[in-house]
Each structure stands twice: as C-alpha cells, then as structure tokens.
Amino acid sequence: MKRKQWLTVYLVFIGGMVLLGDTPGKETKILDSLLPREIKGWKAVEKDQFYNPHNIFDYIDGAGEVYRSYNFKELLVRRFTRKGKPDIVADFFKMGSSRDAFGVFTHDLEGEDVEIGQDSTYNAGLLSFWKGLFFISIYAEEETDETKEVVLSLGRFAALAIKEEGEKPDLLDLLPPEYVDKKSIHYFHNHMILNYHFFVSDENIFFLDQKTEAVLGTGFEKGEEYKLLLIRYPDTKKAAKAYRSFIEAYMPDAIEQGLVQTEDKRWTAAGVIGDKIIIIFNALSDISAKGMLKKLESKG
Amino acid sequence: MKKRVITRRDFLRTAAVSTIAGAFSFPDGLGAMQGKLKKSKAVLIRDKDALDDTGHHNPEVIQRMLDEAVTVLLEKSDPVEAWKVLINPSDIVGIKSNVWGYLPTGGVVEQALKRSVMDAGVREENISIDDWGVLRDSVFKNATALINARPARTHHWSGMGGCIKNYIMFVPDPSKWHGDSCADLAKIWYLPHVKGRTKLNILLMLTPLFHGIGPHHFSKRYVWAYKGILVSRDPVAVDATGVRILQAKRREFFGEERPLQPPAKHIFLAETRHHLGVSNPERIELIKLGWKEDILI
Numbered sequence: 001m002k003r004k005q006w007l008t009v010y011l012v013f014i015g016g017m018v019l020l021g022d023t024p025g026k027e028t029k030i031l032d033s034l035l036p037r038e039i040k041g042w043k044a045v046e047k048d049q050f051y052n053p054h055n056i057f058d059y060i061d062g063a064g065e066v067y068r069s070y071n072f073k074e075l076l077v078r079r080f081t082r083k084g085k086p087d088i089v090a091d092f093f094k095m096g097s098s099r100d101a102f103g104v105f106t107h108d109l110e111g112e113d114v115e116i117g118q119d120s121t122y123n124a125g126l127l128s129f130w131k132g133l134f135f136i137s138i139y140a141e142e143e144t145d146e147t148k149e150v151v152l153s154l155g156r157f158a159a160l161a162i163k164e165e166g167e168k169p170d171l172l173d174l175l176p177p178e179y180v181d182k183k184s185i186h187y188f189h190n191h192m193i194l195n196y197h198f199f200v201s202d203e204n205i206f207f208l209d210q211k212t213e214a215v216l217g218t219g220f221e222k223g224e225e226y227k228l229l230l231i232r233y234p235d236t237k238k239a240a241k242a243y244r245s246f247i248e249a250y251m252p253d254a255i256e257q258g259l260v261q262t263e264d265k266r267w268t269a270a271g272v273i274g275d276k277i278i279i280i281f282n283a284l285s286d287i288s289a290k291g292m293l294k295k296l297e298s299k300g
Numbered sequence: 301m302k303k304r305v306i307t308r309r310d311f312l313r314t315a316a317v318s319t320i321a322g323a324f325s326f327p328d329g330l331g332a333m334q335g336k337l338k339k340s341k342a343v344l345i346r347d348k349d350a351l352d353d354t355g356h357h358n359p360e361v362i363q364r365m366l367d368e369a370v371t372v373l374l375e376k377s378d379p380v381e382a383w384k385v386l387i388n389p390s391d392i393v394g395i396k397s398n399v400w401g402y403l404p405t406g407g408v409v410e411q412a413l414k415r416s417v418m419d420a421g422v423r424e425e426n427i428s429i430d431d432w433g434v435l436r437d438s439v440f441k442n443a444t445a446l447i448n449a450r451p452a453r454t455h456h457w458s459g460m461g462g463c464i465k466n467y468i469m470f471v472p473d474p475s476k477w478h479g480d481s482c483a484d485l486a487k488i489w490y491l492p493h494v495k496g497r498t499k500l501n502i503l504l505m506l507t508p509l510f511h512g513i514g515p516h517h518f519s520k521r522y523v524w525a526y527k528g529i530l531v532s533r534d535p536v537a538v539d540a541t542g543v544r545i546l547q548a549k550r551r552e553f554f555g556e557e558r559p560l561q562p563p564a565k566h567i568f569l570a571e572t573r574h575h576l577g578v579s580n581p582e583r584i585e586l587i588k589l590g591w592k593e594d595i596l597i
Contacts, residue, residue, distance in 0.1 A: 125520075
C-alpha cells in the first residue's frame with residue numbers, strides 16, 4: 001500500500017477514535033459554537049458525547065435506524081443540569097446534506113410550530129428543528145414552564161448560530177399544494193421509513209435505497225384521507241423496473257394499466273414518468289385517482 | 301419457490317390492519333396456523349400502593365404482587381411452592397432485566413425476583429441479573445433457566461418493547477434484527493443458548509409508556525401509573541395483553557383511535573409465523589387480581 005493510502009487509513013482510524021470517545025476535540029468546538037455552556041442556571045457539567053452511525057445504538061435505542069437511514073454523519077450531545085431541576089439534553093445531528101436534515105425532521109411532525117430554524121415542532125418538552133446541515137432535538141426530561149423556556153431559548157441560540165440555511169429537496173416542488181397537506185409531508189430514502197409511515201409491502205418492491213428520494217404526503221377528499229407517494233430514481237431504467245415490480249405485486253388485477261380498486265373500495269393509481277414513479281393510494285374514485293395522477297405527471 | 305410478497309392489500313382483504321387492537325395480525329393463509337388451538341394463561345395483578353409517593357416502586361408491595369401472581373399462575377398454595385415448579389435448586393439462573401435509562405426494570409423488581417429464585421433453593425452465586433452483558437456474563441452463558449422481566453413501552457422501531465423484544469441482547473448484532481419493524485424477533489428465542497430456558501415472563505405495567513416522541517422516544521407526559529404486573533410462562537401472551545392495555549390508554553388519552561406506529565407486528569408474528577406462543581386474546585386466559593380501577597382491559 002502506498003504511503004498516502006496508509007496515511008488515509010490512519011486518519012480515518014484516528015477520526016473514528018475521536019468520535020467514539022469523549023475527548024474534547026473539533027466536535028466540542030462545534031458544540032461550543034452552537035450552544036452556550038450555561039443558560040438560565042442550567043450548566044453543561046458533564047463532558048459532551050459524540051456518536052457516529054456505527055455506535056449510535058449505544059445512545060439511542062431502535063430509533064437509531066432513523067438517523068442512519070438519513071445518512072447522518074455525527075451526533076453531538078450536550079447535557080445541561082441544574083440542581084433540583086430536570087436535565088435538558090441537546091442532540092445535534094450533523095447530516096450529510098440539508099435535504100437529509102429536512103428529511104429527518106419530517107420523520108416526526110407531532111407538535112406546534114414554534115418558528116425556530118427552518119422548520120420546527122415543540123411537543124411535551126421536546127423541541128425539534130432543522131437548519132442547514134443540522135437536525136436538532138432539545139429535550140427537557142420533565143416539562144415545566146421554566147424548562148420549556150430554557151429549551152426554546154437554547155433552540156433560538158443554536159438556530160441563530162447556524163449561519164447557513166439549507167435547501168429543501170426539489171422533489172417537494174412537484175407536489176401540488178392543493179393535493180397534499182404541506183405539514184404532512186415525509187421525505188425519505190428507504191423502504192423501512194416508507195413502511196413506518198405507510199405500510200405498502202413487507203418486501204422492498206420499490207427497490208428503495210439510499211440513492212432514491214421519496215416523498216409521502218397526505219391529502220383529503222370530502223374529509224377522507226388519501227396518500228400520495230412520489231419516488232425519484234437515479235435513472236429512468238431503475239424507475240421503470242420499480243414501476244413494473246409494484247404493478248406486479250400490488251395490482252395484478254388492475255382494471256387498466258396502473259389502476260385498481262382495492263378491497264376497501266378505494267382506488268390506487270400508479271404511473272411512471274422518466275426517472276420518477278407516482279402513486280395515489282386510497283382515492284375515493286377512479287376519476288379522482290386518475291385526475292391527480294395526470295396532474296402530477298404533467299409536473300414531472 | 302418465489303417468496304410471496306405481502307402487501308397492504310392483504311390486510312385490507314382481511315380487515316386485519318386493526319384499529320381496534322392497534323396492532324397487527326396476519327391474514328389467514330399467510331401465517332401458519334399451527335398454534336390455532338393452543339391456549340395460554342396470564343395473570344394481571346394491580347395494587348394501588350405499588351408506587352410510593354415519589355413514584356418509585358414500593359418493595360414490599362412489588363414482592364407481594366409477584367408472589368401472588370406466580371402462585372395463582374401456577375395454581376399453588378404459596379409462592380415458594382410455585383417457584384419450585386419453575387426452578388430447580390441446581391439451576392443456574394439468569395434474570396434478564398432491562399436497563400433503558402428512562403424506564404428500567406429497576407432494582408426493586410430485580411431483587412424481588414432474585415429473592416424468589418433463592419427461596420426456590422438456588423444458590424446466590426448461581427444467579428445473575430443482566431441486560432447488555434448477557435453474552436459475556438458467565439452465569440448467563442451457563443444458564444439452565446431464564447427469568448425475563450422488563451417494563452412495557454411503545455417502541456419507535458418495533459411498535460412495542462415487551463418480553464419478546466427483551467431478548468434482543470442475546471444476539472451479538474441486535475441492529476440486524478431491526479428489519480421490517482423487528483418482525484422476526486421471536487426467532488431469537490429459538491437460538492441454542494436461549495431455546496427452552498425461559499421459565500417466566502414478567503411484563504411490568506407499573507408505569508408504562510404509551511406514546512413516544514423524539515430521538516429517545518420518551519416523554520414523562522406519556523407515562524402513567526397503571527400499577528400493574530403481567531406474568532405468564534408465554535412471552536407472546538404477556539406482550540399481546542400489554543399491547544391491548546397500551547392501545548386502550550392511547551384511545552383514552554388522545555380521544556380517538558391512535559394505532560401504535562409502527563404496529564407491534566412482531567408480537568403477532570411470534571404466534572403466526574414462529575409459533576412461540578399465543579397472541580390472540582380469545583385464547584389467552586387472563587386472570588385479573590387486585591385493584592380494578594381504570595384497568596382498561
């Protein structure tokens with residue numbers, strides 16, 4: 001192996017060791033630049049902690065899969081304590097792209113918008129928001145009026161400290177606002193996340209992976225809910241293959257190409273256009289399913 | 301033979317995406333139905349004094365609840381006699397606990413179980429309590445009997461963290477079992493170092509978590525003092541009963557059907573696909589003891 005390659009291996013190893021340990025390094029500096037060490041009497045007494053996609057489960061139980069599925073790079077954790085008060089924990093997920101920072105934010109949309117960062121929610125002591133390359137969760141172990149104020153203050157501090165905003169996935173532009181509730185949209189890559197939000201199949205019949213991009217949104221027709229799924233593949237060949245796979249598994253009894261009435265008397269319509277496939281689930285009628293599909297195809 | 305793909309439509313066909321159970325059961329013909337006629341027995345015991353004024357487990361009451369539950373479950377006249385049905389004095393016993401920081405099994409329950417095992421004649425050095433270290437612990441490595449005890453909670457990836465899922469630490473690579481919402485967790489129970497060793501499953505319903513948020517899937521807002529313990533020799537039966545209680549609480553709290561997300565299908569697949577036990581409430585004999593207020597089931 002050439003000397004340069006050995007050097008690369010060494011640097012990756014050292015980098016890994018720094019991330020696995022709690023040695024103050026560049027990550028602490030990043031945290032210091034984004035968060036104060038003290039706020040309203042709460043202090044960061046413990047050492048900051050750092051995790052990577054390999055050891056995330058040491059810190060977060062099953063939900064670690066979510067962050068891995070969004071290609072997170074580093075997790076930086078700072079715990080704030082104040083005697084006699086609940087702890088407050090700040091989790092900073094540094095993602096590989098702003099699209100993924102947005103995406104992981106859309107995984108859990110429960111809560112009120114508190115206008116922090118580029119999008120935010122607050123619920124039961126938990127503030128979540130994204131900005132730039134970061135998805136941030138700040139959590140009070142017990143919610144009180146006082147901890148809520150501290151959590152929100154920390155969030156505002158961090159949002160201000162992250163200088164650059166990030167772009168949302170351009171796939172969102174293809175969703176007609178009249179068809180989908182904007183606050184219902186989940187952006188993701190893989191099969192596990194799709195099934196978390198809306199079970200389609202136990203097998204990965206769409207061939208979703210880290211290179212595919214998908215949005216799932218909810219719309220309403222006469223008060224009844226339907227789902228709209230849009231997936232973009234790296235090339236048209238892959239999109240065509242996934243479309244055929246879906247048709248074969250999901251609608252072998254299609255009454256016409258890409259249209260079927262399902263067992264609950266609702267309608268599912270599917271189409272492929274270039275590198276994208278579009279599916280409307282649970283439409284009230286064949287006409288509305290086809291109408292929505294046509295509108296989306298015209299945008300694609 | 302090409303594997304049959306299961307789609308949403310299969311569930312629509314059998315109306316099995318159940319908003320009533322908030323859970324999951326496989327359509328007829330897809331899951332094997334070998335266990336159809338099997339029955340299981342579980343005991344739910346509650347005591348309004350199970351927690352002290354600060355919300356901590358009350359040691360005396362917890363011991364009494366466990367003693368009574370095991371005695372009734374095994375139809376014996378006293379707890380020592382009942383534990384002797386489960387455990388031999390020569391057994392090497394691993395008590396599989398759960399150390400999850402927000403809602404652990406806890407020392408009170410662990411020690412109550414250890415005391416009961418010792419009362420059955422097992423020497424202290426032949427008992428170990430562990431969670432993450434079970435694959436390295438010398439007692440667990442040689443265990444002839446396992447006692448499985450953990451709190452019930454909703455779980456971000458598997459729908460529910462219960463007795464079946466508690467054995468995920470018996471594999472060296474737990475994350476490899478996360479596929480399809482942890483659908484096949486029951487397989488772990490058939491691994492050579494686990495199979496046939498579990499003598500009792502204790503699903504703690506003392507302060508269950510019925511909804512989760514954020515990376516840690518926890519908020520105190522969604523924990524309630526149910527003050528119950530579920531006990532059975534069948535891990536599927538305690539988990540399936542626990543799911544029903546969690547779902548009932550969610551219905552009460554949110555004022556609408558709010559199915560678990562994702563559905564806890566590993567519990568139902570544990571019966572239909574892996575034949576580990578019984579998930580169908582119609583085939584679970586549930587004996588309810590103690591405090592009945594707000595029992596939800």
